Amino acid sequence: MxxxxxxxxxxxxxxxxxxxxxxxxxxxxxxxxxxxxxxxxxxxxxxxxxxxxxxxxxxxxxxxxxxxxxxxxxxxxxLGLEKIYKAVLVGAGNLGQAVANYKGFEDAGFKLLALFDKNPKLIGLKIRDIEILDVDNVEEFISKNEVEIGIITTPKEHAQSVADKFVKSNIKGIWNFAPTDLKVPEDIVVENVHLNESLFILSYMYKEKNEK
The missing domain is CATH 1.10.10.10 (Winged helix-like DNA-binding domain superfamily/Winged helix DNA-binding domain)
Structure with missing residues (x-):
């Protein structure tokens, strides 16, 4: 609009x-x-x-x-909830699996097609019937399936390289859980979910209320 x-x-x-x-x-x-x-x-x-x-x-x-x-x-x-967004997630560790299990995906119109990781022990496993694939194949998968949204749940030292793969694959929206600020072109939309920052705010508010 x-x-x-x-x-x-x-x-x-x-x-x-x-x-x-x-x-x-x-x-x-x-x-x-x-x-x-x-x-x-x-x-x-x-x-x-x-x-x-x-x-x-x-x-x-x-x-x-x-x-x-x-x-x-x-x-x-x-809010753009009348359409379905195809999404992939990179980083299938504990946080990534928790995000993948989140029921709100369907409620918000997001269809999670695949998870990706570099850990060979995780590749081939399924979360809610969604397979964990080798991260080396993420760009090909995104292009083949016309994926629009990329989710990053990797450690911060890997997040930028994942974002770079997303950008190369023409993804236009990134949901970033890694505790780092990504460098992406201006036409890429990034929504950061920095859990530590949220905890710091909780800590501050708790301190303010209880130390008066």
């Missing part, structure tokens, strides 16, 4: 939370909700919710609120 004014990343990072809570409302057969009620659920102010949604045209009606099913559907489209 092209927009004259670019939507801030802060707004975009709130959209998945709205989408998740709206899904839970649908499961409870709730058909409409006001911004104030949605505020109580999400923790964001009603004003913030209205401002966020107005970035995409607004979806509510005064005196009615939001149609839960329609808003959930529209946010899914905005």
């Amino acid at each position: 092209e927009r004259e004014n670019k939507v801030s990343m802060a707004v975009i990072r709130r959209l998945p939370k709205y989408y998740r809570y709206l899904g839970e409302l649908l499961d409870k057969d709730i058909t409409r909700i006001s911004s104030h009620e949605l505020s109580n659920i999400t923790g964001f102010t009603a004003s913030q919710i209205r401002q966020d949604l107005n970035n995409f045209g607004g979806f509510g009606q005064q005196g009615y609120g939001y149609n839960v099913e329609e808003l959930h559907k529209q946010l899914g489209k905005i």
